[in-house]
Amino acid sequence: MTDPQDTSVTGFRIRFLLAAAAWAVLVAAVLVAVPLAFAGRLPDPLATHWGPSGRPDGSMAFAAFVLFTVALWAVVAGIGAGVAARGRTPVRRASRAWFCAGLAWAGAFTVVTQAFTIAANLDRGHWTRAAGLSWQVAVVVAAPIALGALGWLAGRRGPDVPSGPPQRGPLIDLDPGKRPVWVSTATAPWATRLALVALAxxxxxxxxxxxxxxxxxxxxxxxxxxxxxxxxxxxSVSVRVVPEALTVSVGPLRWPSRRVRLDHVEQAWVEERYPAQVGGWGYRGLPGRATIMIRGGECLVVRYTSGGRLAITVDDAETGAALLNALIARQQPSVER
Known part of the structure; x- marks a missing residue:
């Protein structure tokens, strides 16, 4: 028999994705239609950058300006669609709210920036005679924030599938005569390439x-x-589990690293997390509830005896969680004594 709640959540997820797609299409349509509607009254090239004095100091061809804004929005919307479609963002209230806030802010910022650029160039004849910017800067900042806040409120509506730890699964059978070790990594090739280009x-x-x-x-x-x-x-991030401790190391040199004694770990499990849920890549959150986000997807989550949690995006997280739970279970009798 189908669980009515599962059907409801699936239906909401589909509606959410359709609404996000509709917003993306609407913003793209505005970014194309508005400049085309005023093309006859705009200089070519047109002013696209203003200096500290508020006067125009840079220009761009009309076609390039339209193409750039649409392409920029396509990249942002495409990344957002990928995150929403693959993860559990649509069915978790907190991550859904921040996703909607970010998508609304990005769309509003792109549209408002384009609108003021067109207004400043309208009927000016040459880009050097474009109107200066002063109070408009405050609107460019405030309007997207306001729409982002509305997006956050809209995202709060709907179901909230809990993301707490699942029931403890089967443990790995440990051989008393052997010392178990589990090591796994996760890498982000794009970050390595970006770093090498920047350093070079x-x-x-x-x-x-x-x-x-x-x-x-x-x-x-x-x-x-x-x-x-x-x-x-x-x-990159590397995780090592041995009977004494859990060690997390970052970067190609495996430094810095953090070692957590196993008697400080209460439980481990696996969750799916994505950058949109935690605020981006890298070390996200605060000590006690943090995520080391190298790539979206499967994470090893550990809960400390103090109540804090740490999530690490790492491959084969299920095996790591099972070994941690088995080692914790093996230590419990000696702890109780």
């Missing part, structure tokens, strides 16, 4: 600045180097 660019700019070929390169060296270091730090 930083080194090249530093060399050019030192040789006098590019005197303004020093301003970009430190940010690019930081991007490279952070990218390497979030490019």
């Amino acid at each position: 660019t930083a080194v090249a700019l530093a060399g050019a600045a030192l040789s006098g070929l590019f005197g303004g390169g020093w301003g970009a060296v430190v940010p690019l180097a930081l991007v490279g270091v952070v990218g390497l730090a979030v490019s």
Whole structure:
């Protein structure tokens, strides 16, 4: 017999995905229709960047401007659709609310920015004569935040499938004469490539600045180097379980690492988590309830005896959780004595 609640949740998930798709199509349609409607009254190229003084200091061809805004929104909406379709975001209230807030904010920001750009260029003849920006900046900031807040409230409506730990599954049978060890990793190739490109660019700019070929390169060296270091730090994670402890290490050098004694772990289980649920990639959250997000999907979740939790995106998390639970169960008799 089919569970009516499962049917209801499935129906809500479909409706949610259709609503998100409709929003994505609506924003894309506005981004195309509005500039085309005013194309005859806009200069080509048109002003697309304003300096600190509020006057235009950069331009872009009309076709390139339209294509850029639509492509940017397509990337954002596509990533959002992928996260919502693969994960449990639609049926968990907290993650659904933040997903809706982010998608609403991104759509509003893109539309409002395009609208003010068109308004500033309207009937100006040449992009250098575009209107300056002053109070409009406050609207560009405030309007998307307001719509994001409405998206958050809308996302709070609907079912909330609990994400707590499932019932304890079967444990691994441990051989008393052997020492069990489990090691697994998860990698994000995109983060490694981004880090290497950023570091290589930083080194090249530093060399050019030192040789006098590019005197303004020093301003970009430190940010690019930081991007490279952070990218390497979030490019991989390794988890090791032995009878004494659980060790979590990040980055290609397996440093920094964190070691948790096994008598401080109460239980382990597996959950699916995605960047949209936890606020992005890397170390997300606060100590006591954090996620090390390298890639979306299967996570090993451990609950400490203190009540805190740590989730790590790692391959073969089910085996790691089963071994942890078996080791914890084996220690319990000695702890009770």
